Amino acid sequence: MNARVGLVAGSGQLPLLFARAMRRESESRLVAIVAHEGESDPALAACADHLLWVKLGQFERILSFLREHGARDLVLVGGIRKSTIWRARPDRLALGMVFKRLVGGMDDDRLLRAVAAELEERGFCLRSVTDFMPELLAPRGVLSRREPSEAEWADIRHGWRAAKGLGALDIGQGVVVRRGMVVAAEAMEGTDAMLARAGGLLDARGWGWSGEGSAVFVKVVKPMQDRRLDLPTIGPGTLESMIKAGIRVAAVEAGGAMIVDPEATRSVADRHGLVLIGIDAADVVEVTGGG
Amino acid sequence: MNARVGLVAGSGQLPLLFARAMRRESESRLVAIVAHEGESDPALAACADHLLWVKLGQFERILSFLREHGARDLVLVGGIRKSTIWRARPDRLALGMVFKRLVGGMDDDRLLRAVAAELEERGFCLRSVTDFMPELLAPRGVLSRREPSEAEWADIRHGWRAAKGLGALDIGQGVVVRRGMVVAAEAMEGTDAMLARAGGLLDARGWGWSGEGSAVFVKVVKPMQDRRLDLPTIGPGTLESMIKAGIRVAAVEAGGAMIVDPEATRSVADRHGLVLIGIDAADVVEVTGGG
Numbered sequence: 001m002n003a004r005v006g007l008v009a010g011s012g013q014l015p016l017l018f019a020r021a022m023r024r025e026s027e028s029r030l031v032a033i034v035a036h037e038g039e040s041d042p043a044l045a046a047c048a049d050h051l052l053w054v055k056l057g058q059f060e061r062i063l064s065f066l067r068e069h070g071a072r073d074l075v076l077v078g079g080i081r082k083s084t085i086w087r088a089r090p091d092r093l094a095l096g097m098v099f100k101r102l103v104g105g106m107d108d109d110r111l112l113r114a115v116a117a118e119l120e121e122r123g124f125c126l127r128s129v130t131d132f133m134p135e136l137l138a139p140r141g142v143l144s145r146r147e148p149s150e151a152e153w154a155d156i157r158h159g160w161r162a163a164k165g166l167g168a169l170d171i172g173q174g175v176v177v178r179r180g181m182v183v184a185a186e187a188m189e190g191t192d193a194m195l196a197r198a199g200g201l202l203d204a205r206g207w208g209w210s211g212e213g214s215a216v217f218v219k220v221v222k223p224m225q226d227r228r229l230d231l232p233t234i235g236p237g238t239l240e241s242m243i244k245a246g247i248r249v250a251a252v253e254a255g256g257a258m259i260v261d262p263e264a265t266r267s268v269a270d271r272h273g274l275v276l277i278g279i280d281a282a283d284v285v286e287v288t289g290g291g
Numbered sequence: 292m293n294a295r296v297g298l299v300a301g302s303g304q305l306p307l308l309f310a311r312a313m314r315r316e317s318e319s320r321l322v323a324i325v326a327h328e329g330e331s332d333p334a335l336a337a338c339a340d341h342l343l344w345v346k347l348g349q350f351e352r353i354l355s356f357l358r359e360h361g362a363r364d365l366v367l368v369g370g371i372r373k374s375t376i377w378r379a380r381p382d383r384l385a386l387g388m389v390f391k392r393l394v395g396g397m398d399d400d401r402l403l404r405a406v407a408a409e410l411e412e413r414g415f416c417l418r419s420v421t422d423f424m425p426e427l428l429a430p431r432g433v434l435s436r437r438e439p440s441e442a443e444w445a446d447i448r449h450g451w452r453a454a455k456g457l458g459a460l461d462i463g464q465g466v467v468v469r470r471g472m473v474v475a476a477e478a479m480e481g482t483d484a485m486l487a488r489a490g491g492l493l494d495a496r497g498w499g500w501s502g503e504g505s506a507v508f509v510k511v512v513k514p515m516q517d518r519r520l521d522l523p524t525i526g527p528g529t530l531e532s533m534i535k536a537g538i539r540v541a542a543v544e545a546g547g548a549m550i551v552d553p554e555a556t557r558s559v560a561d562r563h564g565l566v567l568i569g570i571d572a573a574d575v576v577e578v579t580g581g582g
Binding site for chain 1 (some may be wrong): 352452453456457459460461462463466472473474475476477478479480484488
């Protein structure tokens, strides 16, 4: 764990949280940051001595910059979001990689794995942000003050199975469930869009919060996912989207999903009476005779 | 096939097409029509001697009306759409059914199967509209003038597997695929909303129609589906939604999906250069070494 670290940063809060945490630990550990134009937070500049701004797909510039500053362990965070990856300006190296590795198709998991394989072939060691900040991984158990009702538990279990199945099909990581039905399944639109759509469908049916509980949002790791890349992530912003949509339970995979800024996330949950819970396969085993 | 037939009609074109076809064949075969307020086409009144308007869920009225007029075979068409079923005014009988049969959850397949089981317990015989009009079932093969490109074929195969997987999870029947990726997966929002969403996502990525082909819409029967109930259906309106979304291939399950008004549907396809194709599991077997 003592190699010098390079950060390839995309959008969102997480790169900055990571860079600041690294900086707090040691002034010299994080040696170089690659930031993406129009995506990454300019505040990253204060977190490393060397920062390079690039467009998505400028592999050659990225690699020579990281090598120049002696980075060996690499952390890729936020930079490989589904919604931005296709606005790339791929250079010769990036194009070569795409042709060499992605003959079978371009789903985003394959693309991420291809990027990882190329980096490792070039002597870099790809690391998960959670190797450095294990406190970001959702723990198992109820994290909010409110606990799920029985009806919510039933929907959490149903949602786990549906989301794992969706992941096995390489479609997505998240679903919204109410009364045993999958209201919305996430593919390329992203979590916020999926939550908003579910909110409209719940409204139209009068399926809002009731005595028995609320619709449930479940987010899990795809069964074949490389956990160093693109872990499912929720944070205060996700909870704000849920509140707008009238969804009051978030169940994420314990040890698999990241909670960005856990403190702030819990605080939003408790302020609005949401359930925030980390679950794993053991929670989904049905009690004999139960629903 | 000579029993007297009752039609329980929902929304859409299909109930009227069915009723008119029955009427053409014999003046006396279709003995009674139940139409749903705000959903069914008033033109149904001309197609049977006895017509009853009800709200969704008025089971007692429906059953006594059908018995009174001697209907034994029942065809349920259009009346059990996802988007309307929850606006029901369930009577005592309907509520009893829901409590008795749906303890485990309320997904729409289970609800439909419960309705079917109740009707059969009361001596009615539930029939598929395609028993009477087999010409509505999509045949296998290319139905449009344009044939799929190689890239489109690859996406059709990927879409078949994804949609069958989605169905096995009881989430939905349809997906949109482009370049080996599932762009959108249909749950409760319905096909038109899913196509519109996919259109926006394709646009944002510059993934419109190109030399190599277009995004592909695939719709299949759920593996466990009772084929007398709620078969996947496409028609001219579906193709209009596809055109708006820039999706130019529709692949539906041969022998499983219905094409409402096949003549008009083909004509829309050919006028806009769409592919319309019926596929089955044999089309999805990969050629060795192929993509």
